[in-house]
Each structure stands twice: as structure tokens, then as C-alpha cells.
Amino acid sequence: MRTTARAWPNDDREFFREIQLTHLGGCGGDVIRDLEEQLLRIPRPEAREQMAEAVRCYHAGAHRAAIVMAFAAAMDDLRRKLVDLAGSGGASSDLKAAVGHIESTFALQRAFEEDAIATAQVHAQLISPDEAKALQSYLKLRHLCAHPSGYVATAEEARAVIARVTDSVLSRPATLGMVFVDQLLQRLRSEHFFPAQDVESVTKTLGHELSVMSPGLLPALILKLADAMRTENEAAPPNQRLRFLRAPLYRNALAALSGLATLPQAEAMFWRQRAVQELVLSPDDPLTALSLLAARPAAITTLDDITRGRLLLVANRHLHDADVRQLLKALEPFLRPGERNDLAQSLKRDFVDSLAPRSPIMLAEVGWPDLEDALVERVLAQARATSYIEVNIAIGAADALTAGQVSRISAERRTEFLLDIALKTEGTYPSFVARDRRKDGLGARTDFIDAVIETARGDVRLFVDKEAGLHAHFEMLLASQRPDAVAAIIGALTTASRVLPERAREAAAQSTFPEIVAAVEDALPV
Known part of the structure; x- marks a missing residue:
């Protein structure tokens, strides 16, 4: 007599009801699928061929054989995935030990299925507890179908097993769960985790590491990294809270977050995570969030207005940090007009109006052309100031100008600057910095002298207008080892007017430099 689940004792009858109603979907509904479509969802060729055999058994009416083959395909695939994960580099010691035991059991051709299901749930977290429970039920059903139990499997049960093992095992990539996240946090304590700290290297390393992690765990990983940074910061003594002094875990967690901000699979949700937004408000290190934004400046366009405003406010208040200035250079194409104007006003106040010695270098790091133009105008204008203190500052700032700013x-304006500071070497309150240039040469701004020759050959009116400083200007040029510039000016003045040679001779006669006299005499007609 053929028996069904209903003819079994009460305890077994309850078991089969659980299979049919809980794990097999009531033998209907969503499990009635095109079985050939299920095959297309299986990436590994060997597993797909094994499942194809199960599908052929189903179409032949051999439902018990279909269940046995489908479950065999799932368990073989699960074992292989566990082996891959154990050798991935991100596996815990428990996972490696469990997989080693499974492989030993498999080599002896003994039953390994229960251990594989438990390992996939507990150590790899490749499947959920509910999925593990379902697979254990399918294992018991498989035993009934494979042995002379008298159990009669139905077409609905065969379809359900094929569909569900495809969902929970065969169609999934080999990825680790939260156990991987915890293991990764431990390995981030190593100073050698990232071969280099640049964004490209960090992103490449993370891409390799996260290839075995379930994508759904990215929010959890972000939270864990942010928590690790916060914990490390709180544990560090106050004198070790500078970023370069902090423990490897803090630095690596920050680098990992920066890398996650650039990964295609993470960037769409990265800035929406509460843990990241809390970093923006961190009182201990407000620049952390800016470090994350620096990894991918275009991400600012995806932020909500509040988070965006907070980040730019942090940047505005830390303009003297080199990393912030470099970030502003990268952010400029993505800033709204009002945002850029606010930042430009602050930059102008701090680096143009104050004209600090390092202002040129700092504005070069920002690289906004209008600010560099404003800086140059301020330097040239202040060289004409009546206060020797302001002139000293202008000369110092001019010395610091970068090649791009020069x-x-x-x-003509370079020439005018040199003539202006020459004028400031004399008078009741001369500029001592200008007098040093007159005595020792122009130093960093010797590169302005070619402009003097160019100007002299084009239009000498500037030299006529600045005649009062011509004597000091000559000495400044000669101290810079450029008598050719003096000769060019005298020659141009001679050519320009019959009156000017006498003025030039008067300037030469007042000079203590015999080279000026020689340069003048060589340039003037006999």
C-alpha cells in the first residue's frame, strides 16, 4: 500500500505539515514557477547541470528523484562555496576549522549536509536562521525520498524544493555575513592592512576584501567603522588625538570609510547612513567627514541640503587646514553660487585682506582664479602704500607668489612693482625690506627683471614717471647681477628724449655703484 504524509503518526504528520505550509509555501502560489527559468539563475555550470537533471526527473514524473537531485545539487554547491569563503582571506578561524571538518567528512564519503547547513548559518552567515531551518527540513524530506520509506512526494513538493534551494543556495554568490564584518574590524588593527593610504589603493584593497561580503551588510559595516573610530578617539589620550598620532584602527577605519564612499555598490547609500551623518557633527574631529567627502567630491551633489550645509560650514571654519583647501579646489565645480560666494568671502578675508606670508601658497592650494587675481592686485597695490610696515608685508607676499600667480x-605691472619698492628705500621712514632688496638683490623676484627689459623696449614712460626711484632701481638691478637691465633702461631713455640722458647722468652721478656709471656711459651716445 502506498502511503502519503497523512498516513504517518502524529509527530511525523506535524513535521510534513510544517514543510508544506511553512517552507514549501503551501505547495502553491509563488513556488509554481517556470523551472527552466530557475536554471538560468544558477551561475555555476556544474550546479546548473545537476539541477537540470532534477528538472528532467520532475518532467518525467519522478518527483522523489527530482527532490533528491535538487537537494544534492544545493548541498554540493553549498560545500564548494564554503570552501571558497574559507580560503578568501576574510574567514574567521572558526569558519576555517568547520570547513576543514566538512571537507574531511566529504573525502570519506560520509554525510556532511547537516554540518554544511549549520556552518553556512553560524560561521559564514551565508544563509539566515529561517533558511537553515528550511534546508534541514528539505534534508529530512530528501532522506524520505531517497530511502524505502514509503513516502509519496507530490509534484508541488518537487517544484517547491527546486525553487527554494535555488533561492537560498544555488543562485547566491559566496558571501560572508556579520562574522566577516567583525573579522574585518579585527584585521583593521594591523598597520599593514592598506598597502598605501591613497584613495585608489584603499578602494582597490576594499574591493578585494568586500568581494566575499554580502552587499546587504554595507550599512552595518559603515556603522561598525564609525563606532570603531569613535571608541578609539575616546580611548586616546588628549595629546594623541591628532589624526597622524592615532592608533592604526582609527586611521584604517577612516581610510575604509573613505574607500566605501567611492565604491559603486556603496556610494549611492553611503551619505544617507546615520553613522556617517553623525561624523559630520563630531565635536572631537569635525574634519573627519570632510576627509570622506575628499575621496569623492562629486558626492556632495547627492547630499540633502542640511548635511551639505553642515559640511560646508565645517570647511568654512577650518580654511587654515591644508586638506580643507585642497578639498575646496576639488569641490568648486559642484558648489552652488551662494555656497561658493560664502566660501570666497571667507578665503578673501583670511588670505587676501590679511596678506599673510603664506597667503599665496594657501590660495594656490584652493586654486580659484578670482581669488588669486585678488591676491595679486592686493600685493601690487600695497607696494605703493605709505606705511613701511605694509610695504614690508607686500614684498614678503610677493616673494611667496607661486609661478602660476606670477x-x-x-x-609692465611687474616692472612697476620693482620701481615702487625702489621708491620705498628712501625717505624718512623707508621700508627696511625694500632696502635689503636694494643692497642684496631681488631674491625670489629676480624673475621680474626680464619684464623690466621687455617694458623698457616697449614704452619708457613708466620709467619717466618713476624717475625719482630710478637711482635706487638701478642699484637693485645691479645687486641682482643684471647690468643688462640697467643698460636697457638707459638706452631706452636716451632714445626716447633729448632731455632724459641728462636725467640719467644725474642719477648715475649720485650712485655709489661704478657699474651704473659704466652702464650709462656704454648706453648713451658720445
Whole structure:
């Protein structure tokens, strides 16, 4: 007599009801699927061929054989995935030990299925507890179908097993669960986790590491990294809270967050995570969130207005930090007009109006052309100031100008600057910095002298207008080892007017430099 689940004793009858109603979906509904479509969801060819055999058994009416083959395909695939995960580099010691035991059991051709299901749930977290419970039920059903138990399997049960093992095992990539996240946090304590700290290297390392982690765990990983940074910061003594002094876990967690901000699979949700937004408000290290934004500046366009405003406020208040200035350079294409204007006003106040010695270098790091133009205008204008203190500052700032900033100044204006500071070497309150240039040469701004020659050959009116400082200007040029510039000016003045040679001779006669006399005499006609 053929028996069904209903003919079994009460305890077994309850078991089969659980299979049919809980794990097999009531033998209907969503499990009635095109079985050939299920095959297309299985990436590994060997597993797909094994499941194809199960599907052929189903179409032949051999439902028990279909269940046995489908479950065999799932368990073989699960074992292989566990082996891959154990050798991935992100596996815990418990996972490696459990997989080693499974492989030993498999080599002896003994039953390993229960251990594989438990390992996949507990140590790899490849499947959920509910899925593990379902697979254990399918294992018991498989035993009934494979042995002379008298159990009669139905077509609905066969379809359900094929569909569900495909869902929970065969179609999934080999990825680790929260156990991987915890293990990763431990390995981040190593100073050698990231071969280099640049964004490209960090992103490449993370991509390799996260290839075995379930994508759904990215929010949990972000939270764990942020918590690790916060914990490390609280544990560090006050004198070790500078970023470069902090423990490897803090630095690596920050680097990992920066890398996550650039990964395609993470960037869409990265800034929406509460843990990241809390870093923006961190009182201990407000620049942390800016470090994350620096990894991918375009991400600012995805932020809500409140988070965006908070980040830019932090940047505005830390303009003297080199990392912030470099970030502003990268952010400029993505800033709204009002945001850029606010930042430009602060930058102008701190680096243009104050004209600090390092202002040129700091504005070069920002790289906003309008601010560099404003800086150059301020330097040239302040060189004409009546206060020797302001002139000293202008000369110091001019010495610090970068090559790019110098290129923004015309030849005529470079010449005018040198004539202006020459005038400031004399009078009741001369500029001592200008007098040093007259005595020792122009130093960093010797590169302005070619502009003097160019100007002299083009239009000498500037030299006529600044005649009072011509004597000091000559000495400044000669102290810079450039008598050719003096000769060019005298020659141009001679050519320009019959009156000017006498003025030039008067300037030469007042000079203590015999080279000026020689340069003048060589340039003037006999």
C-alpha cells in the first residue's frame, strides 16, 4: 500500500505539515514557477547541470528523484562555496576549522549536509536562521525520498524544493555575513592592512576584501567603522588625538570609510547612513567627514541640503587646514553660487585682506582664479602704500607668489612693482625690506627683471614717471647681477628724449655703484 504524509503518526504528520505550509509555501502560489527559468539563475555550470537533471526527473514524473537531485545539487554547491569563503582571506578561524571538518567528512564519503547547513548559518552567515531551518527540513524530506520509506512526494513538493534551494543556495554568490564584518574590524588593527593610504589603493584593497561580503551588510559595516573610530578617539589620550598620532584602527577605519564612499555598490547609500551623518557633527574631529567627502567630491551633489550645509560650514571654519583647501579646489565645480560666494568671502578675508606670508601658497592650494587675481592686485597695490610696515608685508607676499600667480601679472605691472619698492628705500621712514632688496638683490623676484627689459623696449614712460626711484632701481638691478637691465633702461631713455640722458647722468652721478656709471656711459651716445 502506498502511503502519503497523512498516513504517518502524529509527530511525523506535524513535521510534513510544517514543510508544506511553512517552507514549501503551501505547495502553491509563488513556488509554481517556470523551472527552466530557475536554471538560468544558477551561475555555476556544474550546479546548473545537476539541477537540470532534477528538472528532467520532475518532467518525467519522478518527483522523489527530482527532490533528491535538487537537494544534492544545493548541498554540493553549498560545500564548494564554503570552501571558497574559507580560503578568501576574510574567514574567521572558526569558519576555517568547520570547513576543514566538512571537507574531511566529504573525502570519506560520509554525510556532511547537516554540518554544511549549520556552518553556512553560524560561521559564514551565508544563509539566515529561517533558511537553515528550511534546508534541514528539505534534508529530512530528501532522506524520505531517497530511502524505502514509503513516502509519496507530490509534484508541488518537487517544484517547491527546486525553487527554494535555488533561492537560498544555488543562485547566491559566496558571501560572508556579520562574522566577516567583525573579522574585518579585527584585521583593521594591523598597520599593514592598506598597502598605501591613497584613495585608489584603499578602494582597490576594499574591493578585494568586500568581494566575499554580502552587499546587504554595507550599512552595518559603515556603522561598525564609525563606532570603531569613535571608541578609539575616546580611548586616546588628549595629546594623541591628532589624526597622524592615532592608533592604526582609527586611521584604517577612516581610510575604509573613505574607500566605501567611492565604491559603486556603496556610494549611492553611503551619505544617507546615520553613522556617517553623525561624523559630520563630531565635536572631537569635525574634519573627519570632510576627509570622506575628499575621496569623492562629486558626492556632495547627492547630499540633502542640511548635511551639505553642515559640511560646508565645517570647511568654512577650518580654511587654515591644508586638506580643507585642497578639498575646496576639488569641490568648486559642484558648489552652488551662494555656497561658493560664502566660501570666497571667507578665503578673501583670511588670505587676501590679511596678506599673510603664506597667503599665496594657501590660495594656490584652493586654486580659484578670482581669488588669486585678488591676491595679486592686493600685493601690487600695497607696494605703493605709505606705511613701511605694509610695504614690508607686500614684498614678503610677493616673494611667496607661486609661478602660476606670477604668470597672472603683466610685464609692465611687474616692472612697476620693482620701481615702487625702489621708491620705498628712501625717505624718512623707508621700508627696511625694500632696502635689503636694494643692497642684496631681488631674491625670489629676480624673475621680474626680464619684464623690466621687455617694458623698457616697449614704452619708457613708466620709467619717466618713476624717475625719482630710478637711482635706487638701478642699484637693485645691479645687486641682482643684471647690468643688462640697467643698460636697457638707459638706452631706452636716451632714445626716447633729448632731455632724459641728462636725467640719467644725474642719477648715475649720485650712485655709489661704478657699474651704473659704466652702464650709462656704454648706453648713451658720445
